[in-house]
Amino acid sequence: MEKFTKVTGVAAPLMRQNVDTDLIIRIERLVDNTSRQGLGPHCFEQIRLKPDGSENPDCIFNQEPYRDPPIILSAENFGCGSSREGAVWALAGMGVKVVIAPSFGDIFYNNCFQNGLLPVALPLAEVQQLADEMRASPGNARVTVDLEQSQVVSPTGRVIPFTIDARRQHALLNGLDDIAQTLTHKDKVEAWQSADRNARPWVWL
């Protein structure tokens, strides 16, 4: 699993609610068995491209300095909808390291951590202020996200703390693999299963 420690860079404001995973990556890109990295160019294609395939200049990701941003700012319920982890792979493939939003779809949120993508939950007013500071100084403004300190530093130097589960923070900082960690509990799993075969034999086909 990829590590995450600290990122400093441009934060692109995509200030809309309910950015769903269908919008992030179309399902047919996953049918094609495209490599994880190869999904990057297709990320947000429904808003990045016009129906004729040319760039849509109205889309934030086609405007300087917001092309392939390391950080995305968004509104409530980012990553809602489908369970496709391809949404996280596509964002990572586009170079995104952090998404800052007031709330996230539960499955998307869980999917982020095994791929070195950090979802940061901040109140909407804070996200909006970050967006305002980015727009006020295009080209120069940078946001820093520091996982170890669990804080965001805004373009004007404001320090905004965020909360994250200690377990997830530790795993992401150290690039720990979930499966390997769980296999250290193999004895307990087998003991549970053995007891359950007696208690609920109908479950065991």
Place this chain on the structure above:
Amino acid sequence: MAKTLFDKIWDSHVITDLGNGFVLLHIDRLLLHDLSGARALREVTEKGYTPAQPRLIYATPDHAISTAPGRTEETFPPGAPLLRGLRANTAKFGIRLFDIGQDGNGIVHVVGPEQGLTLPGTTLVCGDSHTCTHGGMGSLAFGIGSSELEHVLATQTMVQRKPKRLRVHFDGALPQGVTAKDMILHLIGELGTAAGTGHAVEYAGSAIRGLPVEGRLTLCNLSIEMGARTGMVAPDDTTYEYLAGRDYAPKGAMWDRAVAHWRSLPSDADAEFDREHTIDMAKVAPQITWGTSPEHVIAVDRPIPDPTAGPEDKRAAWLAALQYQGLEPGKPIEGTKIDWVFIGSCTNSRLSDLRDAAAIAKGRHKAPHVHAWIVPGSERVKRQAEAEGLDRVFKDAGFEWREPGCSMCIASNGERVPAGQRSVSTSNRNFVGRQGPGARTHLASPAMAAAAAIKGAIADVRKL
């Protein structure tokens, strides 16, 4: 201490406490489909892991196969390698595969309950967000991503944090024309698409007790559309009658033992929930979505909402949705001309759904300009419907009778609504581009969809 249905299942599946609020949870059933399942099985075994409990894992292709009459795996060529990979790996590791054309094949969330693989009191996961459907059987079921899927394949467990509990009561009798689909769309309209985030939902109340199992599956299916990974209905005699005799359900003395256990699962009378919400069924009418989120929903006899009159924080989203959908605020939604009708998906493709639609289509004919598709949820649903003559009813009414699969709900098999065209669909998502780039989707019940096909426009099923 008094416990909820959810707590009883969760607590009894905790293998060990991992600290910081996380536990290691046993998973009783893992379902695989041809898209996320095939890939995860390939990738995790390439890393050197083998499936830990292959007998608790079941696979069925549904996402990337054609549903055209007479289809083979090659009818939609991009999906064929996925299915071939799934076949090879399930055979190699001893996982049961329900292949196309076999009994047991179909949409994964239709097949699980239908085969008796989904049992009350079990934990069940699948790499698909609509796995919450199985909660209609009293199972703790939720959708997971690829990394979690690989973790379950390799360990038959998951690292999870306990969500909060939300209970929704639906009280009263279902008014005319109202189905489980209308109940859940109405709820999402009231609470919004993020209301269930971080919560396990239990549906309760007299209207739920009166719902057949297939209605409960439809209801739980849309839990994820209000942000909840899992939605559940407590098992009762309706559940046991549905399950008895199904292929993978326990039999004989084992059945009696299982039922005795299942009867201990419903929430205790004094169990506490973090939040509660009540819906008065008298206020629920047949629903239709107007926008690009399931929360963009109204009763079919209401006008299209005016963003300037709506909540300030939603204005921009409503305006964008109306523009995408090509609708004018203030006008009645009823009578809006449509081009496609899709009756199918893990939400509404079961036998009772097809019966509801056939009751409207019988003796009538679809409007000439409308393409109307019926895509049964499984091979078994298809065969049962044909035995009842439902396929004839639909064909006589000008509908197309197809093979089972996800089809136009997600359009991952090339079956799309063309750009700019309008569809009434019994599926679960009206997101931008969900049924194909530029497609305009209106979600509704099977009877409402059939009514729209007949009228050639969005119609109020109560008036037919």
